[in-house]
Amino acid sequence: MVETARNTRQRRAVGAILDDLDGFASAQEIHDILVRRGDKVGLSTVYRNLQYLVDAAEVDSLRGDDGEVLYRRCSAGHHHHLVCRDCGRTVEVEGPAVEKWADRVAAEHGFSDVAHTLEVFGTCSECGA
Amino acid sequence: MVETARNTRQRRAVGAILDDLDGFASAQEIHDILVRRGDKVGLSTVYRNLQYLVDAAEVDSLRGDDGEVLYRRCSAGHHHHLVCRDCGRTVEVEGPAVEKWADRVAAEHGFSDVAHTLEVFGTCSECGA
């Protein structure tokens, strides 16, 4: 018998929130939304399911300024984020030049097995008004 | 009378550790080194002084995978880091093209007040052997 992830009410609820969200949100925020909405889901369960989704590459996570981890459903493939630090609104962006730069710089210094993190933060046009 | 930062024993001790370190270290690690060395410095004081140094741009900080904040004395000016994920050895690198790319992308999407985080991780030549 093959092990499959169970399709629980709670897992569906977390997924539904992520579908509705435009930008990144913390586990606590997602939990708050669920509670306000009337879905009873434990905080531990929210964390667990977010982690499942991250492992399954269905959700991207990044760390905000204050160290909180933020989550967002994202498209496949390597990309970076332009995030509004006020409202969290996010634009996925690509930077082929950056990828090449990182690889080149690493190679120049003899580093192998290279990875990089790159996020751009700013204030979006709406929040800046 | 002008307000100046006082040159305390504890502040000098934290600075001395940073001078000796090659790579990034956490506040707790720095505190451990001080204690082992026999310098009696409170943990709060280590945090405070590191924060002073960061504010004074004498020290760079970044967040490791586990969310811990790491500190390292760095040269002035905007730069990024190529960090060995095994031994922590760090090379400061510059990427003017990346800066421009980030600003351009942000501007294209109407974002203002732009900042970015970029760190490159890899395995250095020594650790890769």
Next chain:
DNA sequence: TCTTTGATGAGAATCATTCCCATGAAGGTC
């Protein structure tokens, strides 16, 4: 030496996140 005032430190407080474990419910099987 004396005074002023920022600096220190020990522990409490905070906050996100993870752990624990008794209970619940998917999903397969008959």
Next chain:
DNA sequence: GACCTTCATGGGAATGATTCTCATCAAAGA
């Protein structure tokens, strides 16, 4: 549908980094 196995859940405790509090200390100037 009843049953069983096993993973999922949840609520509260535990963890761990960081910050806060505040009584006490010690720079640095007068």
